[in-house]
Amino acid sequence: MPPSQQLFKGSLTTIVLKLLSGGGKMYGYEITKKVKELTNGQLVLTEGALYPALHKLEAEGLVVTTIEQVGNRPRKYYALTKSGKKEAVIKLKEISQFISEMQQLLGLKIPTLTIS
């Protein structure tokens, strides 16, 4: 496991919700490819992690699935439900704030200019 993968914990669901909040439906394998592409191969979302996560999102009612046959092979598309869209917004806000806190804590952020 590359070390950066360790930091992934907790953010996989948010990534999926974000990608689906583009409006279009996506299928699992496509999501793994998209993440790899968007991060220039630096973040790899394994299928063993993704599929259970997608199933959990479905069980929670945040996504719905539709199966399409492509050639002879089934493709399972995922799309956000109404509550999935809401959750996507919430999760994005949360991770955004968390990142901000981490940057502050770790001194990775230029402090805001304040007049005192």
Next chain:
Amino acid sequence: MPPSQQLFKGSLTTIVLKLLSGGGKMYGYEITKKVKELTNGQLVLTEGALYPALHKLEAEGLVVTTIEQVGNRPRKYYALTKSGKKEAVIKLKEISQFISEMQQLLGLKIPTLTIS
């Protein structure tokens, strides 16, 4: 559990190493207070998570401890070893890069200007 705590996974060790890389020694309880202070109470590092993490860092040789008696109560100070200092730099680089990737992936970041 506040939801933002969920995103903590994997970054606790990095936070500890960063705080200790200021040069001075710190004790466990002090670290929890410092994190709370630096994030305005938004990130709470529980003792149940911290102490085992500190013990692990010690077992790995990244920190050494010295015990001081304050009044009648023992205080266990942690300080980075040489390899601890190296690891701190590595971990900080990793998390910094990870944050960057996440921002890119989640569209939280203004893309770098490129001439094409």
Next chain:
DNA sequence: CATGAATACATAAGTTACTTAGGTATATTT
């Protein structure tokens, strides 16, 4: 045309980093 790589789904066992829930004792505040 066969062999391997890519596409596309899935699950199951194991690991790890946490959370939750305690426990002990001293020091300070009200």
Next chain:
DNA sequence: AAATATACCTAAGTAACTTATGTATTCATG
């Protein structure tokens, strides 16, 4: 005197992963 803060600790449970494996179809390559 009682409550809160300081200061350490551990143990059981959980959730989110990793690793490994399985199945089947489609595409590319020599």
